[in-house]
Amino acid sequence: MASGKPGAVHLAIAGLLHDVGKAFIPAEILEKPGRLEGEEQVVMRQHVNHGRNILTQQGGFSPEMIDVVAHHHEMLDGSGYPNGLMGNNIKDLVRVLTISDIFAALIEERAYKTAMDNETAYSILESMKGKLDPALLNAFKPIAKETKLAA
Numbered sequence: 001m002a003s004g005k006p007g008a009v010h011l012a013i014a015g016l017l018h019d020v021g022k023a024f025i026p027a028e029i030l031e032k033p034g035r036l037e038g039e040e041q042v043v044m045r046q047h048v049n050h051g052r053n054i055l056t057q058q059g060g061f062s063p064e065m066i067d068v069v070a071h072h073h074e075m076l077d078g079s080g081y082p083n084g085l086m087g088n089n090i091k092d093l094v095r096v097l098t099i100s101d102i103f104a105a106l107i108e109e110r111a112y113k114t115a116m117d118n119e120t121a122y123s124i125l126e127s128m129k130g131k132l133d134p135a136l137l138n139a140f141k142p143i144a145k146e147t148k149l150a151a
C-alpha cells in the first residue's frame, strides 16, 4: 500500500481493522453488560497490542495501518493508551480514527448503554479539549450530522 498522505482507502481499511485485536479478548469482557473495572479494563486495553502483533506477524500491512491499530486510543494530551503518546507523535490517520471511533461508540447502542443522538455525541467530542485534533474535529462536524447507523 502506498504511504504518504492518508487517503479514503487508507481510512476505510483503518476503520475496518482498528479493533482487530478484540478477537483476542474474552467474550465475557467484550460483552459485559456494564462498565469494565480494574483487571477487566487492563485486559480490554490489550486489544491494541494484540492487534499490532497479529498484523505484524501476518505481514503485508503498511506501517500507517499498524499505527492506527496500535494507537487509536492515544490522546493528544498524553492521557491515552497504551503508550501515552502526545501531540506530533500521533499521526493524522490515527487522529481521524480516534474521533470517529469515539463518536461511533457514543451513538451505538451497547449492552451497557442506550444510543445517544448525533448532536449530543458531537458535543461530547467537543468537550474533550486537548485530547482530540480541533481541525479534524471541525472537519468531522458535517459527517457527524449526517451519520446514520447501519441497521
Ligand SMILES: [Fe+2]
Binding pocket: 018, 019, 047, 072, 073
Ligand atoms: Fe479500540
Ligand SMILES: [Fe+2]
Binding pocket: 018, 019, 101
Ligand atoms: Fe473501536
